[in-house]
Amino acid sequence: MAADDETAGFASPACLAHEVDPGYMGLPQPGGLTLAAWRKAERERLIALRLAMPQAERQAASEAIAERLAARIGPFAGRTVSFYWPFRGEPDLRPLAERVWAEGGTALLPVVVAKAAPLLFRAWRSGEPLEKGVWNIPVPAEGDAREPDVVIAPVVGYDSACYRLGYGGGFFDRTLAAPGGRATAIGVGYGLQRIATIRPQPYDIPMSAVVTEAETLTPARVVG
Ligand SMILES: Nc1nc2c(c(=O)[nH]1)N(C=O)[C@@H](CNc1ccc(C(=O)N[C@@H](CCC(=O)O)C(=O)O)cc1)CN2
């Protein structure tokens, strides 16, 4: 009854461990997998699903995503928007990066400086030199570090609360959590990458929106 529900003067229990996914502490999950093993298996499954999409479908979806993104972010003039060099079947948004330049904005690409460190961003426009960075990802060969106003983050998986599952490096989470960071993060992916929950952890930062070919999802509601 009510008396049993009383917290006896405490605003919250002394230990919040029960609110954290047991996998975060390395404990086994109900399904028998640790959080890390579950995420690894989900990543492999979702990347395979994405790669199985026919190229023409990925292309059409990329164009639809670009349109939704432009509507969500624009106008671009005077703003810095970070993109990414697509791999493993990620949506190709490079034409949108060109549009950002054409409309007076600045497109950036992320650079992995070191594992377990925040990303750095450099301006890049089609035709400018790239070099191979960590994991052979092409990155701008030169240029000062720039601060993005908007970070477009490709998802491996996402859920209805706009949490993003990435490749497991924690790069975007660290970048968004870095002191002085003020970027708006928008996740992008295909609808087939949606899962019931990414099993968010204390370090996971929700995206302000996730844009797919079919919808623009925000943590509170679907806006279009
Ligand atoms: N296109 C694109 N560029 C991007 C990102 C992205 O998600 N997409 N990133 C978003 O963060 C950063 C790179 N993040 C990455 C993180 C892990 C791996 C990777 O291949 N990891 C190995 C495992 C490494 C390990 O366990 O230490 C693997 O998956 O085999 C690649 C890129 C910056 N650039």
Ligand SMILES: Nc1ncnc2c1ncn2[C@@H]1O[C@H](COP(=O)(O)OP(=O)(O)OP(=O)(O)O)[C@@H](O)[C@H]1O
């Ligand atoms: N702000 C942070 N500070 C320190 N460690 C962090 C932070 N964010 C994430 N991590 C660490 O990074 C690791 C990977 O995180 P996670 O599984 O969320 O990666 P991801 O978001 O899928 O990867 P990515 O962003 O590279 O695509 C976690 O083990 C976590 O401990």
